[in-house]
């Protein structure tokens with residue numbers, strides 16, 4: 001965790017930094033020198049820092065004519081990016097989530113609303129949506145509501161109980177963690193409720209369903225097995241995309257369900273209509289809530 005104390009003003013004797021240190025070619029003029037943790041120095045006019053960053057407005061010396069040197073405990077890619085954002089210079093494409101998160105932390109530390117707003121508009125780019133829990137964690141911490149909702153939607157492809165997600169989930173405040181779990185559970189339970197209660201599935205759900213061909217009572221245990229599998233699927237992947245993809249046709253429970261027939265020899269009418277059933281499932285899934 002970075003704190004304001006990670007910015008340590010060195011003595012104000014001007015060029016106390018050793019001359020062996022390199023200066024960044026694009027930041028070569030100004031009365032303040034910022035040194036990265038990798039030893040690169042960035043010269044920048046103090047008035048730019050004061051206009052753009054609350055921290056420097058209050059801390060930079062305004063009267064000392066000597067070169068002011070500050071060590072910044074940040075790597076070059078982070079410090080350079082935030083300085084570029086402050087100065088309105090072109091910035092490279094984001095390479096990683098680490099880079100974005102560290103840049104955001106530095107911008108927050110400096111109280112720099114300009115860079116923060118640029119980072120906010122970048123945070124829902126595809127590269128970051130690939131890690132929805134990390135996005136959710138940042139968005140909830142900073143209080144970005146829209147980005148929090150987007151992250152919650154993208155989390156639906158994940159099983160929150162998976163070991164691999166525990167570290168990210170542990171970063172969350174408990175109310176945000178609960179909100180996410182509730183969304184996942186709500187989708188699963190609403191879907192189950194629809195499979196158990198929607199009239200379109202009456203044929204499978206009613207205990208006394210007669211065969212529409214001969215009136216013989218149907219054995220619906222295949223439908224129950226199919227529903228159990230669908231429930232597990234929604235539990236582990238509440239997005240439900242596997243239930244509306246071709247994957248579902250390959251489940252043993254689906255194959256058995258579609259193969260179930262009336263036991264009356266001479267009738268043998270299929271118990272269920274796959275096309276109607278799958279269409280109804282798709283409709284049910286599309287009606288589920290998609291954000292916290």
Ligand SMILES: [Zn+2]
Pocket residue numbers: 211212213214215216262263264267268269
């Ligand atoms: Zn029959």
